Ligand SMILES: Cc1ncc(C[n+]2csc(CCOP(=O)(O)OP(=O)(O)O)c2C)c(N)n1
């Protein structure tokens with residue numbers, strides 16, 4: 251990306267992002283923007299921003315964007331895509347957004363097989379509001395609302411959304427990836443590219459879960475946060491494909 | 497041309513939406529507005545438009561948010577509890593200055609209430625049921641024909657002012673059938689272009705639709721000032737009401753929707769009994785037609801507000817009339833929960849109020 255500094259046609263703007271050092275959002279943004287560039291679809295893309303750390307997504311993406319109410323991105327995207335089937339729509343949201351307050355919207359958009367692309371950032375915590383438990387927080391994981399570690403007896407188990415969505419008939423593509431190291435980033439990119447290509451080809455609902463670092467609220471160094479993804483998260487949230495109609 | 501069709505209020509607003517070129521509708525079932533989803537699920541796809549039965553009212557209003565953000569004419573409908581659920585989305589749509597039409601077929605409340613007609617959501621509709629300083633344009637029909645006409649107008653007003661417009665009607669008017677004429681909508685050539693719409697940024701800078709304004713520190717204040725300016729302009733331009741026999745009236749009944757029809761027969765009967773009674777029927781609830789009410793109050797000093805609620809619009813009547821420090825007698829007849837007035841009740845109240853003055 252560094253070499254298109256003056257490139258007005260690039261999807262990622264050459265500005266400093268507000269994310270903390272080591273944040274997975276930065277990497278996920280780069281991947282999504284690269285894919286849009288490679289597919290040459292920037293001028294017909296409409297992105298949807300979440301309420302979460304990525305709320306300022308429109309400061310970084312050089313394409314049309316709508317900022318959605320917390321949890322409602324898949325519904326907003328449904329309204330956009332159904333009235334504009336020839337445009338490319340992406341949903342970008344966190345675990346609070348898509349799995350807690352917006353779980354119904356996520357499941358029903360998947361179940362209708364809406365022909366858009368969902369990038370779901372699972373960082374096992376609420377980043378923006380300062381580190382509360384998310385539906386994906388691991389058992390035993392400390393957050394500011396589970397200070398002795400998440401207890402399954404009172405808060406339930408972390409939700410594996412890919413596995414849940416794979417029980418539905420309509421989704422075209424469901425994959426879980428991670429952005430904690432170079433190899434995983436490369437896999438994440440090809441998954442996200444496929445999720446966009448599916449939409450271009452009219453194949454239907456394509457969902458990529460991205461295991462992502464939040465060093466700040468995990469209270470870990472960047473290095474340890476990357477290890478946490480590998481050693482803790484990927485154990486409970488196995489990487490891989492859960493649905494592929496191809 | 498003037499062929500008339502028998503239609504329920506719910507069907508009339510649906511037919512109007514199709515005629516007005518509504519491209520997108522999303523809604524969730526709730527009585528007493530179910531004929532809307534039934535009608536539009538059948539008719540919208542025939543003209544290449546989209547109908548979605550949403551998973552909830554939250555989803556429905558946000559689908560409308562999305563559709564409208566691309567410039568498509570969009571509508572949702574519900575009844576009171578469902579409209580409560582839509583409030584967050586309505587606040588976002590108003591903040592983003594997107595046009596859309598929202599129908600509330602009011603039923604009895606609070607809570608699950610009942611499925612009878614009611615006017616208990618006046619405050620919610622006109623004072624901002626969601627968070628923040630925003631306004632909806634609120635239109636109140638009193639017949640099936642007017643339900644049709646105002647729905648067509650609602651789409652134009654929404655586009656003109658880039659603002660959500662609410663049709664506020666009730667379970668009785670919406671379920672009642674009357675013969676109506678399906679008039680063609682006016683042409684749209686004088687409406688502003690939607691160059692703010694999200695259509696993909698080909699050949700232009702990206703458009704962003706957002707409601708978060710963090711920087712600079714006064715960014716949100718500026719947005720609010722700009723919105724307020726727009727609302728003041730609407731208040732100036734859009735106040736609408738119908739007046740019957742107000743010119744020489746000693747007492748004027750103020751009522752909208754169903755009670756205004758009953759008020760009409762009551763003032764006729766009152767005239768037969770020698771009482772000079774008139775009726776003012778607000779058509780826009782926001783902006784409230786206070787200019788006309790103030791004008792009438794120069795001669796008439798007695799008003800009777802009739803509502804199917806415990807008294808909500810009466811607060812706007814008081815604000816309008818007390819604004820100039822007037823000494824005006826404002827009485828009230830009404831109850832929530834599905835009650836509606838009979839003409840004799842209104843007549844008796846008119847006599848009581850007029851009588852009070854003579855003592
Ligand atoms: C209706 C509503 N409820 C709560 C909030 C506050 N809120 C903002 S972001 C957020 C959670 C963010 O967590 P997540 O979706 O996981 O995204 P992250 O910040 O971790 O990327 C919450 C609860 C809100 N803006 N709106």
Ligand code: SF4
Pocket residue numbers: 268269270272273274275303373377378463464465466467
């Ligand atoms: S709080 Fe966490 S998710 Fe938010 S920017 Fe910082 S590292 Fe990223």
